[in-house]
Amino acid sequence: MKPFRLLLRDLWSQALSCIPLPWFDGLRHRYAMETDDSRKKRVLGVLLRMCRYRPLRDGAESYAIEQMPPLRLGNDGSQISRYVYWLGPAGYEPVVSRWWSLCCSRAHGILEIGANIGYMTIQGAASAGLNIPYVAVEPNPDASLRLKRNLELNALNAVRVVEAAVVGQITRPTLEFCVSSLEAYAAPTGSHLAAVGAPSAHERVIQVPVAAVNALLDGIDLVKLDVEGAELDILAAAQERLAAQRAILFIEILDDACELRSFIADFAKKHAFILFILCDPLVE
Numbered sequence: 073m074k075p076f077r078l079l080l081r082d083l084w085s086q087a088l089s090c091i092p093l094p095w096f097d098g099l100r101h102r103y104a105m106e107t108d109d110s111r112k113k114r115v116l117g118v119l120l121r122m123c124r125y126r127p128l129r130d131g132a133e134s135y136a137i138e139q140m141p142p143l144r145l146g147n148d149g150s151q152i153s154r155y156v157y158w159l160g161p162a163g164y165e166p167v168v169s170r171w172w173s174l175c176c177s178r179a180h181g182i183l184e185i186g187a188n189i190g191y192m193t194i195q196g197a198a199s200a201g202l203n204i205p206y207v208a209v210e211p212n213p214d215a216s217l218r219l220k221r222n223l224e225l226n227a228l229n230a231v232r233v234v235e236a237a238v239v240g241q242i243t244r245p246t247l248e249f250c251v252s253s254l255e256a257y258a259a260p261t262g263s264h265l266a267a268v269g270a271p272s273a274h275e276r277v278i279q280v281p282v283a284a285v286n287a288l289l290d291g292i293d294l295v296k297l298d299v300e301g302a303e304l305d306i307l308a309a310a311q312e313r314l315a316a317q318r319a320i321l322f323i324e325i326l327d328d329a330c331e332l333r334s335f336i337a338d339f340a341k342k343h344a345f346i347l348f349i350l351c352d353p354l355v356e
Contacts, residue, residue, distance in 0.1 A: 131147050251275060
């Protein structure tokens, strides 16, 4: 049985579906045109966050991302796609998105582990250019299908997609991967390896192939890690190569990841790296 909050969300989504999608266009465009610090933009943002649960299934197969021409994103029913449709760059990890694109524009080799549908991938690859090697890794078959579609939409055919879960050391050819069975969204965020979090009653388990992190690091000087709790295993196995290659690292740290925080602090001290918290403004 679904939790009460998800039932309420689904009811709200059904109610919003009664309103034709084009009726919201003016609201979206006005939000995009307002300056970031304006009171009007904050009010419009609140309204759009309420609207974001409206399904996009009666819209086009893809849409242009507001304020990011000419990038497009598939209308694929995913959470990220909906957020970005309604709110543009502010819809999903806006600070990470901005800094990721900037770093990609200066990188010589890029590795993105946990690419999901490829929202960050298309921004990073477009900023890097066609001659920069870019590897995007995603173990969820549903998400990787959408990732490839978004790369095709933006003619970013040079990006190599690896459909596997990245690990420090390969001990078996496949691993159990947990995906929410409650979410109405396609390719839900928060999917994770069973090895770092046992599946809940509301998750289905699939078998996914694995790839060793060190096999992916040749020529890489920029790495993004978003693997829902598996970061420590990957970093511990790759730390010497990452330090030797002076790679810039984007790492998602979950709230309760105390061991990962300690590892990163020790790594930074040992190898003379500088740590930043990605927020506005940056915190060193």
